């Protein structure tokens with residue numbers, strides 16, 4: 659008899675019989691299946707590596723206005739001291 663390691667999925671509800679804690683997950687080769695021990699529901703798990711990190715980095719181009727504020731020296735030639 660082929661025995662696969664089955665793990666119960668805690669809190670999982672079978673989509674067919676709506677029984678909770680009846681779903682098991684097991685591996686068969688490279689594929690993962692979930693199976694309901696209650697009604698025999700079986701479905702292949704589609705494992706997709708979902709990147710959690712948001713890769714939406716907006717390149718904010720800083721439009722620095724070249725406002726060159728040159729210090730203006732008001733030199734009064736007639737300044738007396």
Ligand SMILES: [Zn+2]
Pocket residue numbers: 672673674675676677680694695696697698699
């Ligand atoms: Zn079921």
